[in-house]
Amino acid sequence: MRRLLYALPLVAFAAIAAWLLFGLGRDANTVPSALIDKPAPVFNLAAVEGLAQPGLATDDLKGKVALVNVFASWCAPCRVEHPVLMRLAREKRVAVFGISHKDKAADSRRFLAELGNPYSAVGWDNDGRVSLEWGVYGVPETFVVDRQGRIRHRHVGALTEDALARTVMPLVARLERE
Numbered sequence: 168m169r170r171l172l173y174a175l176p177l178v179a180f181a182a183i184a185a186w187l188l189f190g191l192g193r194d195a196n197t198v199p200s201a202l203i204d205k206p207a208p209v210f211n212l213a214a215v216e217g218l219a220q221p222g223l224a225t226d227d228l229k230g231k232v233a234l235v236n237v238f239a240s241w242c243a244p245c246r247v248e249h250p251v252l253m254r255l256a257r258e259k260r261v262a263v264f265g266i267s268h269k270d271k272a273a274d275s276r277r278f279l280a281e282l283g284n285p286y287s288a289v290g291w292d293n294d295g296r297v298s299l300e301w302g303v304y305g306v307p308e309t310f311v312v313d314r315q316g317r318i319r320h321r322h323v324g325a326l327t328e329d330a331l332a333r334t335v336m337p338l339v340a341r342l343e344r345e
Contacts, residue, residue, distance in 0.1 A: 235264050238278075
């Protein structure tokens with residue numbers, strides 16, 4: 168019995184070490200989502216007041232492969248990823264839609280006026296309800312949605328050129344061929 172008592176701390180240490188070893192090796196931008204391969208949540212968001220773009224609804228995502236980017240003016244990583252989104256919009260290789268998450272309309276307008284507006288449509292999720300239905304727990308997050316309106320990929324954090332090249336755009340190309 169005494170041996171077991173002495174071994175317990177060693178077993179606990181080994182378990183924690185294994186958890187840290189395998190957990191730290193994961194890509195923090197790849198977060199599992201219960202919504203992968205499921206239809207996007209049903210929603211209908213109003214436009215951001217004062218923007219020329221319309222609001223965003225579930226039906227807007229059907230019939231084409233699309234990226235849905237959840238952003239906020241107060242989000243520093245959103246500023247970091249914005250040039251990547253602007254390039255995507257210029258290239259027109261994939262439709263880019265935005266969800267303004269828990270942001271004041273004036274702040275969203277100012278953010279997009281300052282950095283440029285890459286979105287075909289921007290839904291205003293003032294209370295965060297729709298973002299929550301998408302499983303968003305922080306901004307920015309970007310989702311790849313297929314032609315049938317199913318979520319096929321979730322990217323957590325700032326979208327980078329590397330993430331586009333390695334994961335997002337190969338998936339978009341594959342989905343466009345399907």
